Amino acid sequence: LLWEAPCNLHPHRALCFRDSCDVRCRISGRYLVQLRSRLRSRDDAALVDNFESFSPKDVNLPSAVSGGITYTPTGTGTNVVVASPGYTNFGAGVNPTTTSILTASGNEDFVGVLTSPASPSGFDVFLNGLGPASATFFNGATLLGRSCSQRVITSNSLDSQ
Amino acid sequence: MFLPVTSFRLDGNLGGELNTGIDDILLGGPAAVPEASDALLVGTGLFAAARRRGRHP
Numbered sequence: 322l323l324w325e326a327p328c329n330l331h332p333h334r335a336l337c338f339r340d341s342c343d344v345r346c347r348i349s350g351r352y353l354v355q356l357r358s359r360l361r362s363r364d365d366a367a368l369v370d371n372f373e374s375f376s377p378k379d380v381n382l383p384s385a386v387s388g389g390i391t392y393t394p395t396g397t398g399t400n401v402v403v404a405s406p407g408y409t410n411f412g413a414g415v416n417p418t419t420t421s422i423l424t425a426s427g428n429e430d431f432v433g434v435l436t437s438p439a440s441p442s443g444f445d446v447f448l449n450g451l452g453p454a455s456a457t458f459f460n461g462a463t464l465l466g467r468s469c470s471q472r473v474i475t476s477n478s479l480d481s482q
Numbered sequence: 483m484f485l486p487v488t489s490f491r492l493d494g495n496l497g498g499e500l501n502t503g504i505d506d507i508l509l510g511g512p513a514a515v516p517e518a519s520d521a522l523l524v525g526t527g528l529f530a531a532a533r534r535r536g537r538h539p
Contacts, residue, residue: 367508367509367510368506368507368508369507369508369509370506370507371505371506371507372505388507389509390507395491396493398494404501404503408501410500410501411500411501411502411503412500412501412502420505421505422501422503422504422505423503423504423505424497424501424502424503424504425494425497425501425503426498427497427498428494428495428496428497428498429492429493429494429497429501429502429503430491430492430493430494430497431491431492432489432490432491432492433489433490433491433492434488434489435487435488435489435509438486438487438488439486439487439509439510440485440486440487440510441487441508441509441510442487442490442507442508442509442510443507443508444490444504444505444506444507444508445504445505445506446492446502446503446504447501447502447503447504447505448502449494449495449496449497449499449500449501449502450500451495451496451499451500452495452496454492454493454494454495454502455492455493456490456491456492457490457491457493458487458489458490459487459488459489459490459491460485460486460487460488461488463485465485465487
Protein backbone atom coordinates (compact mmCIF):
# COMPACT_ATOMS: atom_id res chain seq x y z
CA LEU A 322 0.00 0.00 0.00
CA LEU A 323 1.56 3.25 -1.10
CA TRP A 324 -1.04 5.80 -0.19
CA GLU A 325 -4.41 5.74 1.50
CA ALA A 326 -6.49 8.52 2.93
CA PRO A 327 -10.14 9.48 3.16
CA CYS A 328 -11.19 12.39 1.04
CA ASN A 329 -14.06 14.36 2.52
CA LEU A 330 -13.85 17.53 0.50
CA HIS A 331 -14.58 17.64 -3.20
CA PRO A 332 -13.09 14.61 -4.88
CA HIS A 333 -12.84 14.39 -8.58
CA ARG A 334 -10.35 12.02 -10.06
CA ALA A 335 -9.05 8.70 -8.88
CA LEU A 336 -5.36 8.65 -9.63
CA CYS A 337 -2.58 6.16 -9.34
CA PHE A 338 0.78 7.72 -10.05
CA ARG A 339 4.05 5.88 -10.15
CA ASP A 340 4.66 6.64 -6.53
CA SER A 341 1.22 7.07 -5.04
CA CYS A 342 -2.48 6.42 -5.48
CA ASP A 343 -5.27 8.63 -4.28
CA VAL A 344 -8.39 10.50 -5.15
CA ARG A 345 -7.50 14.13 -5.44
CA CYS A 346 -9.75 16.58 -3.69
CA ARG A 347 -11.28 19.46 -5.47
CA ILE A 348 -9.77 22.55 -3.93
CA SER A 349 -10.37 24.74 -6.91
CA GLY A 350 -11.05 24.26 -10.57
CA ARG A 351 -7.59 25.50 -11.42
CA TYR A 352 -6.03 22.94 -9.10
CA LEU A 353 -7.87 20.15 -10.86
CA VAL A 354 -6.76 21.32 -14.27
CA GLN A 355 -3.21 21.30 -12.97
CA LEU A 356 -3.67 17.77 -11.71
CA ARG A 357 -5.05 16.60 -15.01
CA SER A 358 -2.19 18.28 -16.81
CA ARG A 359 0.27 16.61 -14.48
CA LEU A 360 -1.18 13.20 -15.17
CA ARG A 361 -1.17 13.72 -18.91
CA SER A 362 2.22 15.32 -19.35
CA ARG A 363 4.64 14.59 -16.55
CA ASP A 364 3.56 11.02 -16.17
CA ASP A 365 2.97 10.34 -19.83
CA ALA A 366 -0.63 9.25 -19.45
CA ALA A 367 -3.10 9.51 -22.26
CA LEU A 368 -6.84 9.47 -22.55
CA VAL A 369 -7.56 5.95 -23.73
CA ASP A 370 -11.33 5.82 -23.37
CA ASN A 371 -14.26 8.14 -22.84
CA PHE A 372 -16.94 5.55 -23.74
CA GLU A 373 -18.33 7.75 -26.51
CA SER A 374 -17.76 5.08 -29.15
CA PHE A 375 -18.86 2.17 -26.97
CA SER A 376 -21.65 -0.02 -28.30
CA PRO A 377 -24.25 -1.00 -27.25
CA LYS A 378 -25.08 1.85 -24.90
CA ASP A 379 -27.95 1.94 -22.41
CA VAL A 380 -28.02 -1.85 -22.17
CA ASN A 381 -27.35 -3.84 -19.03
CA LEU A 382 -24.40 -6.12 -19.72
CA PRO A 383 -22.83 -8.96 -17.71
CA SER A 384 -19.45 -7.45 -18.61
CA ALA A 385 -18.04 -4.92 -21.03
CA VAL A 386 -14.75 -4.48 -22.85
CA SER A 387 -13.71 -0.97 -23.78
CA GLY A 388 -10.39 0.74 -24.29
CA GLY A 389 -8.42 -2.38 -23.41
CA ILE A 390 -10.17 -2.80 -20.08
CA THR A 391 -12.66 -5.50 -19.14
CA TYR A 392 -15.32 -4.33 -16.70
CA THR A 393 -17.10 -6.93 -14.59
CA PRO A 394 -19.62 -6.47 -11.74
CA THR A 395 -18.43 -7.33 -8.23
CA GLY A 396 -19.99 -7.37 -4.78
CA THR A 397 -23.59 -6.30 -5.02
CA GLY A 398 -23.19 -5.21 -8.61
CA THR A 399 -24.95 -7.35 -11.19
CA ASN A 400 -24.32 -5.51 -14.43
CA VAL A 401 -22.50 -2.69 -16.14
CA VAL A 402 -23.93 -0.23 -18.60
CA VAL A 403 -22.58 2.67 -20.59
CA ALA A 404 -25.11 5.46 -20.26
CA SER A 405 -25.57 7.83 -23.16
CA PRO A 406 -25.61 11.58 -22.50
CA GLY A 407 -28.93 12.98 -21.32
CA TYR A 408 -29.64 11.01 -18.16
CA THR A 409 -31.03 12.85 -15.15
CA ASN A 410 -30.57 10.20 -12.46
CA PHE A 411 -27.00 11.03 -11.49
CA GLY A 412 -25.85 13.17 -8.60
CA ALA A 413 -26.67 16.84 -8.29
CA GLY A 414 -24.79 19.12 -10.60
CA VAL A 415 -24.33 16.78 -13.55
CA ASN A 416 -27.92 16.36 -14.78
CA PRO A 417 -28.65 16.02 -17.55
CA THR A 418 -25.39 14.29 -18.28
CA THR A 419 -23.42 15.52 -21.28
CA THR A 420 -21.02 12.62 -21.68
CA SER A 421 -21.12 8.83 -21.85
CA ILE A 422 -20.52 7.27 -18.43
CA LEU A 423 -19.78 3.71 -17.35
CA THR A 424 -22.29 2.96 -14.63
CA ALA A 425 -24.73 0.18 -13.66
CA SER A 426 -28.37 -0.51 -13.01
CA GLY A 427 -28.38 -0.91 -9.26
CA ASN A 428 -25.24 -0.37 -7.27
CA GLU A 429 -22.08 0.49 -9.16
CA ASP A 430 -19.66 -2.14 -7.94
CA PHE A 431 -17.34 -3.28 -10.68
CA VAL A 432 -13.75 -4.07 -11.42
CA GLY A 433 -11.77 -3.04 -14.47
CA VAL A 434 -8.98 -5.37 -15.55
CA LEU A 435 -6.34 -3.87 -17.83
CA THR A 436 -5.15 -5.84 -20.82
CA SER A 437 -1.66 -4.41 -20.26
CA PRO A 438 -0.34 -3.14 -16.90
CA ALA A 439 -0.07 0.64 -16.85
CA SER A 440 1.18 3.41 -14.66
CA PRO A 441 -0.04 5.97 -14.00
CA SER A 442 -3.76 5.35 -14.19
CA GLY A 443 -6.75 7.53 -13.51
CA PHE A 444 -10.36 8.27 -14.28
CA ASP A 445 -13.14 10.68 -13.45
CA VAL A 446 -15.51 9.54 -10.73
CA PHE A 447 -19.13 10.61 -10.75
CA LEU A 448 -20.47 10.50 -7.21
CA ASN A 449 -24.08 10.64 -6.08
CA GLY A 450 -23.73 12.41 -2.75
CA LEU A 451 -25.63 9.63 -0.94
CA GLY A 452 -22.62 7.99 0.65
CA PRO A 453 -18.99 7.19 0.20
CA ALA A 454 -17.68 5.61 -2.95
CA SER A 455 -14.20 4.25 -3.23
CA ALA A 456 -11.75 3.66 -6.02
CA THR A 457 -9.09 1.03 -5.43
CA PHE A 458 -6.04 0.24 -7.53
CA PHE A 459 -4.31 -3.14 -7.63
CA ASN A 460 -1.28 -4.88 -9.01
CA GLY A 461 -2.50 -8.46 -9.11
CA ALA A 462 -3.71 -9.07 -5.57
CA THR A 463 -1.53 -6.30 -4.16
CA LEU A 464 -3.42 -3.23 -3.05
CA LEU A 465 -1.70 -0.13 -4.40
CA GLY A 466 -4.01 2.53 -3.09
CA ARG A 467 -7.56 3.44 -2.25
CA SER A 468 -9.57 6.54 -1.62
CA CYS A 469 -13.17 7.35 -1.00
CA SER A 470 -15.30 10.40 -1.19
CA GLN A 471 -18.86 11.55 -0.92
CA ARG A 472 -19.35 14.60 -3.05
CA VAL A 473 -20.71 14.94 -6.52
CA ILE A 474 -18.26 16.19 -9.07
CA THR A 475 -19.10 18.06 -12.23
CA SER A 476 -16.20 16.75 -14.22
CA ASN A 477 -17.58 18.15 -17.45
CA SER A 478 -16.94 21.67 -16.26
CA LEU A 479 -13.39 21.20 -15.14
CA ASP A 480 -11.58 21.96 -18.33
CA SER A 481 -13.36 25.25 -18.67
CA GLN A 482 -12.65 26.42 -15.15
CA MET B 483 10.55 -0.49 -8.17
CA PHE B 484 6.97 0.69 -8.36
CA LEU B 485 4.22 -1.66 -9.37
CA PRO B 486 2.01 -0.80 -12.32
CA VAL B 487 -1.74 -0.98 -12.11
CA THR B 488 -3.29 -4.17 -13.44
CA SER B 489 -6.84 -3.55 -12.25
CA PHE B 490 -9.02 -1.11 -10.36
CA ARG B 491 -12.33 -1.34 -8.60
CA LEU B 492 -15.17 1.08 -8.01
CA ASP B 493 -17.42 0.52 -5.03
CA GLY B 494 -20.44 2.78 -5.20
CA ASN B 495 -23.08 3.54 -2.61
CA LEU B 496 -26.85 3.55 -3.10
CA GLY B 497 -26.40 3.48 -6.83
CA GLY B 498 -29.91 2.14 -7.20
CA GLU B 499 -31.20 5.56 -6.14
CA LEU B 500 -28.75 7.81 -7.94
CA ASN B 501 -26.08 6.61 -10.29
CA THR B 502 -22.38 6.80 -9.76
CA GLY B 503 -19.92 6.01 -12.52
CA ILE B 504 -16.61 6.65 -14.20
CA ASP B 505 -15.42 8.36 -17.36
CA ASP B 506 -12.27 9.55 -19.15
CA ILE B 507 -9.87 6.70 -18.47
CA LEU B 508 -6.24 7.84 -18.49
CA LEU B 509 -3.45 5.30 -18.71
CA GLY B 510 0.30 5.49 -18.96
CA GLY B 511 2.50 3.09 -20.85
CA PRO B 512 3.54 -0.33 -19.66
CA ALA B 513 5.51 0.74 -16.63
CA ALA B 514 8.24 -0.98 -14.65
CA VAL B 515 11.01 0.26 -16.91
CA PRO B 516 14.31 -0.01 -15.02
CA GLU B 517 15.86 3.28 -14.06
CA ALA B 518 19.07 4.26 -15.80
CA SER B 519 20.97 3.93 -12.53
CA ASP B 520 19.68 0.38 -12.16
CA ALA B 521 20.91 -0.54 -15.63
CA LEU B 522 24.28 1.01 -14.84
CA LEU B 523 24.61 -1.06 -11.69
CA VAL B 524 23.75 -4.25 -13.53
CA GLY B 525 26.20 -3.43 -16.28
CA THR B 526 28.97 -2.70 -13.80
CA GLY B 527 28.33 -5.98 -12.04
CA LEU B 528 28.45 -7.96 -15.26
CA PHE B 529 31.67 -6.22 -16.29
CA ALA B 530 33.29 -6.99 -12.95
CA ALA B 531 32.23 -10.62 -13.13
CA ALA B 532 33.64 -10.95 -16.63
CA ARG B 533 36.97 -9.49 -15.53
CA ARG B 534 37.12 -11.84 -12.56
CA ARG B 535 36.51 -14.85 -14.81
CA GLY B 536 39.20 -13.59 -17.15
CA ARG B 537 41.78 -13.61 -14.39
CA HIS B 538 40.96 -17.15 -13.24
CA PRO B 539 40.08 -19.29 -16.24
